[in-house]
Amino acid sequence: MKQTRKMILIANFLAIAIVLNLIESALALSPVPGAKLGFANVITLIILYIYSFKDSSALTLLRVILVGILSGRLLGPTFYMSLSGAAFSLIAMGILKKTNFFGILGVSVIGSIFHVFGQIGAGIFVIGSTAILYWMPLMLLLSIPAGIITGLVAKRFISVWDTWHNKIE
Amino acid sequence: MEKKRNQTNKRDILLITILLLIVGGLFLYIQVFQQTDEANYAHVYYGSSDQPLVTIDFQKSKVIRHEEQVVPNDYSGNYPLIDESSRTITLLGDYEVSGIRQIVVIQYDFGFKTVQIIEEQSPNNICSREGVSYGKPLICLPNRVRVEFETNDDSDFTI
Numbered sequence: 643m644k645q646t647r648k649m650i651l652i653a654n655f656l657a658i659a660i661v662l663n664l665i666e667s668a669l670a671l672s673p674v675p676g677a678k679l680g681f682a683n684v685i686t687l688i689i690l691y692i693y694s695f696k697d698s699s700a701l702t703l704l705r706v707i708l709v710g711i712l713s714g715r716l717l718g719p720t721f722y723m724s725l726s727g728a729a730f731s732l733i734a735m736g737i738l739k740k741t742n743f744f745g746i747l748g749v750s751v752i753g754s755i756f757h758v759f760g761q762i763g764a765g766i767f768v769i770g771s772t773a774i775l776y777w778m779p780l781m782l783l784l785s786i787p788a789g790i791i792t793g794l795v796a797k798r799f800i801s802v803w804d805t806w807h808n809k810i811e
Numbered sequence: 812m813e814k815k816r817n818q819t820n821k822r823d824i825l826l827i828t829i830l831l832l833i834v835g836g837l838f839l840y841i842q843v844f845q846q847t848d849e850a851n852y853a854h855v856y857y858g859s860s861d862q863p864l865v866t867i868d869f870q871k872s873k874v875i876r877h878e879e880q881v882v883p884n885d886y887s888g889n890y891p892l893i894d895e896s897s898r899t900i901t902l903l904g905d906y907e908v909s910g911i912r913q914i915v916v917i918q919y920d921f922g923f924k925t926v927q928i929i930e931e932q933s934p935n936n937i938c939s940r941e942g943v944s945y946g947k948p949l950i951c952l953p954n955r956v957r958v959e960f961e962t963n964d965d966s967d968f969t970i
Contacts (some may be wrong), residue, residue: 670935675952684903713934719952745816748823751830770859772949773959779838
């Protein structure tokens with residue numbers, strides 16, 4: 643019963659993450675070719691806190707692949723940038739969460755910054771030139787407020803979740 | 812518990828402040844000390860190659876075509892196409908609309924030493940919305956076409 647509930651909830655979270663990711667691609671908020679601010683990271687962060695690093699990795703990987711299929715950019719240049727950004731940010735957040743030194747907000751901001759490093763790093767390979775580094779300072783500057791927003795949303799969500807989840811358990 | 816939460820909250824705020832200072836400082840530093848020299852050359856690249864297909868020489872007001880763009884047989888045309896009268900360079904991009912690869916049109920100006928992407932198909936049109944560039948690299952990622960500037964003979968344009 644518990645396992646079924648968890649599976650269904652993760653499937654729902656995955657759907658939300660995909661929609662967030664698609665909306666962000668359509669809005670084109672980022673001034674940098676192929677790069678995103680990573681608002682879909684909010685789901686990665688929430689799962690990391692309410693379940694585990696393993697569940698969060700599975701969800702994030704599925705999200706990147708499914709968004710690639712849905713937007714028709716699977717294995718295209720922007721796909722590798724998304725994948726690398728998501729992986730960098732997830733690993734950074736996973737490690738930082740383990741230390742328990744920072745709260746959700748701090749973990750989220752670090753995740754957001756590593757999301758930029760991952761995307762730009764992959765961008766250098768995909769583009770075959772370091773020209774994309776030109777946008778790195780701007781991306782980093784934008785990623786901090788993005789990380790704060792993501793962190794605040796996740797924080798609020800987790801506090802509501804805790805009350806709700808304890809009630810049904 | 813409450814005390815510990817306050818402590819992590821304080822650490823979070825401290826972390827964010829420090830990061831903002833570092834990144835903000837870096838950003839301002841680059842804005843202020845950015846290379847403002849006029850570019851001498853602009854190189855047009857396709858794919859992840861580091862060999863330019865075309866070089867625009869602003870000093871000699873010349874466009875040099877280094878090599879042909881490798882395109883599949885189903886596409887006619889001898890890319891890159893250079894049109895001296897309208898001052899444009901046309902490449903075949905990677906972005907496909909109903910299975911057909913689309914062109915990328917680059918316009919240059921010897922007088923102002925600028926380059927602009929005037930026509931290109933992609934989901935967000937980031938590179939054509941970038942407008943006229945005096946030295947900022949232009950990257951059309953879905954099309955895998957890029958323009959980079961060079962100020963000296965040896966060094967590439969870097970931040």
